[in-house]
Amino acid sequence: MNLDKIHNIFFIGIGGIGMSALARYFHTLGKNVAGYDKTPTELTDELITSGISIHFEDRIDLIPAEFDKESTLVVITPAVPKTHSQWNYFIEREFEIKKRAEVLGIITKNTFCFAVAGTHGKTTTSSILAHILFQSGVDVTSFLGGIVENYNSNLVGNGKTVTVVEADEFDRSFLHLHPNIACITSMDADHLDIYGDKASIEASFEEFASKIENKNNLFVTTQLPLAGKTVGVNEPADFEATNIRIENSAYIFDIKTNNEVIYDVRFALPGKHNLTNALMAFAMAKTYGVSDEDSKKALASFKGIRRRFSYQIQSDNLVYIDDYAHHPTEINAVHQAVSELYPGQKVLAIFQPHLFSRTRDFADDFAKSLSAFDNVLLLDIYPARELPMEGISSEWLLSKMTNSNSKVVNKNELISEILKSDATVFVTIGAGDIGAMVPSIKKALNEKV
Known part of the structure; x- marks a missing residue:
């Protein structure tokens, strides 16, 4: 398909994080962009402000x-x-109707393409990589699954020769891509409504990995059973983060490769998982030819991603963090980071489960990861694309938890329940519409302080 001959692009679901990056891209090219979404959000407001026409009713006359x-x-x-x-x-x-992943495949086919795959860590790793490349002067365009704080956008750069994309395993979308350098951050079971079992999702990742013929251009964590350059934190790897310490709320560490050590790298996103993500991005950029000094500068200036361990309040006597985590492994990562940064402080976690099928498939793991927090408030399950499933509810999930300081609340009660708490650290977690509640929670907590 020749995109040069296309003058109009219509998006059905334009407010999605991946769709909106494509909409921004085509708008910057001067195409006539319009679209539909179910509900207005901060993201659709930003698109409308930029000049894109959006409506919220499914009507043909619109x-x-x-x-x-x-x-x-x-x-x-x-x-x-x-x-x-x-x-x-x-x-x-x-x-002409195409899925988002197909369009990404067409755009990136004639570019040098970096693809970031994994059930967790895609958005953070690809955003860090985009920042390193852009700050280092590479002619890059990056299509990201989150709003990068440095640019207040999920489209970074306006280059023609290099692209950075998230290689999404949902619906096997990533098999449409043509990557030159790629990484796989994790292969945990997820999207079992699509894949059926863990073996099928792993087979799909292996098929994606096979797209990189030169395994020096494929980066994997040490835990994955795939051929490629390895990345690890405090464990032997081709790229190893070592001598890790915390100074002024940021990690300082060294990067040890097979033939050198890069000293005193600074990176401010908390949690061991984010160190892995930063190391993965560094390794990919270095392989492309970005200098160590340019990568170090970029890592030190990276401000993070909206809804990825995003500080809403950071005062001496109260902290409020918002995070998009929606899988048990991600919730464990949030808990690890909070525990490392605020040892001994009481933490209240507010979690909105995302999808009935995911809640059903990982209920025991969700119960275990949530029970690690001091106090937990559970909202009702956010259905997204699904219809309710009999017997699958937040009350059912609560019954599996071992933490007695946990309860299910509805949205109307949420802020009053939060204000009753004597916790000093508050964390909202989930990929549903809990993100839309963050401003009002922040306002209420600020007034409490």
């Missing part, structure tokens, strides 16, 4: 009149139901 079959590409997200009127309108009239 499709712009100039969007004809010959010059329009329709981009869809897997979250859109098959009954969607606009989608069916485009299908019936035989418009």
